[in-house]
Amino acid sequence: MPTNEADESDADGPLEIRRRPVLGSVGAAGVASALGLSVGTGNVLAATQDGDWEAAAEERIEEHRTADLEVTVTDADGAELDGAEVNVEMQEHAYDFGTMIHAEFLTEGTEWGGPMTAPDGSEYGEDDQEQYAETVEDLFNMVVLENLHKWGQWEDNQEIADNAVDWAVDREMDIRGHVGLWGNIDAHAIPADVVEAMGVEWEAGGAENPEHDPEYIVERSMDHIEDIISHYGDDITEWEIKNEVLHEPEMIRAVEGDGVDDESVDHLEAEILGDWYEKGQEVADEYDVDIAVNDYNTLEGGYQDEQDEYERQIDYLVNERDIDLDGIGFQTHFAAGETLEPDEIIDNLEQFEDYGAGFRATEFDTFQEWDEEWEGPEEQGEYLHTFLKTWFSHPNTDSFLIWGHWDGVHWGPDMGFDPDGVLFDHDWNPKPAYDYYTDLVFDDWWTEEVGETDGGTYATTGFKGEYEITASYDGAEATTTATLSDGGDTVELEIDADGDGSEPADDSVDEPGDSDDDTGASDADDDGDGIPGLGVVSSLAALSGLAGYALSRSADDES
Template sequence: MRTRGRTYSGRNAALALVLVAAAGSIAAAAEVDPAQLDESIRRIRMGTLVIEAPPGTEVRVEQLRHEFWFGAAIASHVFGDRVNSDDAARYKQVFLENFNSAVTENALKWHAMERRRGEVDYSAVDAILAWTEEHQIPLRGHNIFWGVSNQVQPWLKELDDAELRETLKARAIDIGRRYRGRFAEYDLNNEMLHGNWYEDRLGPEITLDMTRWIRQEDPDAVLYLNDYDILTGRRVDDFVAHIQKFLDQGVPIGGIGVQGHLHGDSFDPVALQPSLDKLAQFKLPVRVTEFNFPGQRSKHYGNRRTRLTDEEEQAKARAIVDYYRICFAHKAVQGILMWGFWEGANWIPASSLYRRDWSPTPAAEAYRNLIFRQWWTDWRGKTDSQGRSEVRAFFGKHRVTAAGKEFIVDLKPNEPTKVVSLKSE
């Protein structure tokens, strides 16, 4: 049947990354075939809803939520007393309008929770979890451990090996027990490819021990490896070997996290796709866990007062769309989480979707057009002479309305066709 409304619209223009050079000039970079990406998206991100009702019955299919994670980091201070109440309320409202999943930015990090030995502050984690659960937002726990040396609390470094091991065990057990079943997944030990002080002190088995201690209290905990400079192609081969090492040890890796920080004023699409291909060999879910654009290698990193020109804002919007399109078209990727979306709570303010006064940037408008228009099912029609409507729909939750009745249907990749029948009623 012909569709009315929107279920999918391809991009007709060539998918070209815009480079913002240091002098401010703009040039086109390598291209990725947009037709091929669009075809991949249709093939791997869509299923079919079959509505059976008397011939000529009017039918409406409205998407409510994507199965794919389009998420963002949640700033701890928004859930405390360091942001005024109006901004805190607006932050939560805008989050819910744009994102379906979340990650703790700093709240769960050990050095934030236990700056001094024995004084554990759970307040930010508890507040964020309570809010995400209220709104049915799956939450990543970032992170249980972070073994890069400069992220390890000084008091931990003063412990002898036996005390250190017992303290790590206590941390794992505490998180597993207190938050059992509440986090959708965790980053186990952050950025081990770039440093693992715990392993240097206690030996190569400590990572497996960490998982055993967590699983002792939370048997279903999903534990991710998470690292950076992978999607640039610079460390992807190292990361592949790193993952394989842990799998060979028997570490129960539940997924692969790849940060999206290490881009500059541009990104290389020709590096992004092959990097994802290499990670896909493990048959594990891949999430882009910490995405900023412009990124950490940008001239805007470290300068919170920098402002993009109008031309750079447009380039940023195009680049974000291109990045998301490449990731959404890749079967291994199951989500992208921005590392900040509001200029008032973003470590790279220039990468924000919303300015400090909450006005949307061109990137916000481009993001919303992509997620909630191009990749959003909104269909109206009638059943045919056989009493059927077959609607191609993006995986996720939908409301189906027909003959005065309403059904909520969850369309998933493992069951790509679902039938809603009113004929027997």
């Protein structure tokens, strides 16, 4: 198992919460293009290829991930207040940063009804469960269930899956649905009766009387797509309708061919594949839920043939079956020999820009146990930095998920290898990747600004997300919230000269969906769309064992 190469000095001493203001005087010219739909990147690719990839990435980030904020401060009579102090504090990211979760351990502290054990046989206890829940909540704003939304496992463990979804919804987190259908029999992703209808004997899963019955497979699978999407409604933000079509074609072959081994079936352009997506789209549209594709070896280096086949599948769904695809999932499991340079990441993504769908990094990790191993955790952390910064800078991307942030919940042992979670070892010691991740997400891309009004107005630029804004003047203050999104936002704050925040100005009008916080503030451009995000402000203090950007030993650390 890889050892933690983080600075050992970080392991001792009291920890205090620390946030550093960012984007001090950055003046974005405005958001030039909307996120997600076929936005070209050729104008900055040349700069990347010239060598300064990070400068090129930061230029794209400023253009696509930030927006302008203007705060106007007046007194009760509407007179603009010059020199009022304005405090702008980010609360949540608009962008989704997520992780895979073990539903049962998260909610019950167990695995398959018993203690969850480490590879050495030791049991994870209540403290581990609490730390697991805290790190999920504090470091991420999106989750995806590792196993219990897979068809066969969901039918057997629906209550546990529902509890995990409820846990995330209570914390205003986004949730990816993984998956509607997946053709992997051994992963218990297909119910036994459907496996039998595929003509497969599978004693371990209870499929003992196989009889090929394509019509039964179609009926059961269509019912399941409707059942699972409608069961959760808009609690789930997106569903992968059929996972890993490239690599798990057996269910499609069983429907359209003579059985699971019928290689004459073109599973990437199969009629049933389009039918499944049509059904998924029909049900998902009822709840305003996204639908997506997802597969591996679709972005990693050395798999151009598979990437071309993935595009063929997407092209079939979008252009031949008229599917309104919302997301293209790239699993992004990177072995040491599969890494990409930043310009290669941009280049590979360009292949998929013409399908009107956002890009999702759905299962990122830098797993150790392949033919070519990483030199160690520091190199893995450095690559997370390179990939995440490049990924975040691309205007079509909208989410980045880690496939296991802790060694205690990782897929390595299922493959016969040591676990290799991205951020923490078994004992919750942060790996170098933890610092790289938090430095980007909660420091470089986190906005906290303090300034004064000039002529009654304070203007700044911030990362898109949710904000709390406070203005103070002559001992009085007023506070409001704002959503910074494409096009920026303008906020009006009214302060009572007698020392109390007053009601909004008489000419302000509460439109349907506008927030009403009764704090003496009005948001001139608020569209009412709250964005679930990262609950980090109040809860990072609970992570007593973490060493990272936000946790420092004294006020002297701040640069």
